[in-house]
Amino acid sequence: MSETQTADAHGETIDEGKRDFIYIATGAAAAAGAASLGWPLVAQMGKAADTLAAGSIEINLANVAEGQQLKMLWRGVPVFVRHRTAKEIAEAEKVNVDSLPDPETDDARLVAKPDGKVDPRFLVMVGVCTHFGCIPVGEAGDFDGWYCPCHGSHYDTSGRIRKGPAPKNMVIPDYTYISDTVIKVG
Numbered sequence: 001m002s003e004t005q006t007a008d009a010h011g012e013t014i015d016e017g018k019r020d021f022i023y024i025a026t027g028a029a030a031a032a033g034a035a036s037l038g039w040p041l042v043a044q045m046g047k048a049a050d051t052l053a054a055g056s057i058e059i060n061l062a063n064v065a066e067g068q069q070l071k072m073l074w075r076g077v078p079v080f081v082r083h084r085t086a087k088e089i090a091e092a093e094k095v096n097v098d099s100l101p102d103p104e105t106d107d108a109r110l111v112a113k114p115d116g117k118v119d120p121r122f123l124v125m126v127g128v129c130t131h132f133g134c135i136p137v138g139e140a141g142d143f144d145g146w147y148c149p150c151h152g153s154h155y156d157t158s159g160r161i162r163k164g165p166a167p168k169n170m171v172i173p174d175y176t177y178i179s180d181t182v183i184k185v186g
């Protein structure tokens with residue numbers, strides 16, 4: 001299937017083949033939207049969906065290829081799990097943190113494994129714009145991270161707000177590594 005590119009209202013070029021989200025408010029509407037859009041949830045889940053909706057989800061990072069982003073539904077909100085490329089990691093790490101609207105190092109946005117080390121390849125965050133709750137598009141915007149087309153917020157490859165009206169970085173959910181490759185969110 002061929003992919004096409006269009007420009008949105010803010011002049012951003014959007015790859016139609018990657019625009020697998022529509023932009024939905026948070027809460028119940030987001031959950032309903034996720035279900036209707038058929039997110040690629042099932043293959044990554046190890047528990048019944050009703051259990052997952054109420055509690056925690058386990059994600060095997062070994063199933064997420066480099067350059068791929070999973071979108072999971074957790075407690076009614078989308079969670080992004082991105083396997084970042086070396087270029088994306090380098091971009092995230094080279095930023096002058098003091099210049100950021102919401103200063104955070106890339107490392108501070110990662111959770112350590114049982115051996116105490118972080119794996120910068122995997123970024124896990126709540127995929128909700130911190131302005132008014134739309135769902136940002138991946139691999140878009142001025143910083144190669146995420147772009148929220150609702151009002152034009154640009155996030156970098158660490159999910160940190162860099163430009164636009166959103167006041168804060170995208171949120172890192174409560175998660176832990178339960179093995180070298182499996183995380184538990186919630």
Ligand code: FES
Nearest residue numbers: 129131132148151
């Ligand atoms: S909701 Fe994302 S920029 Fe306003």
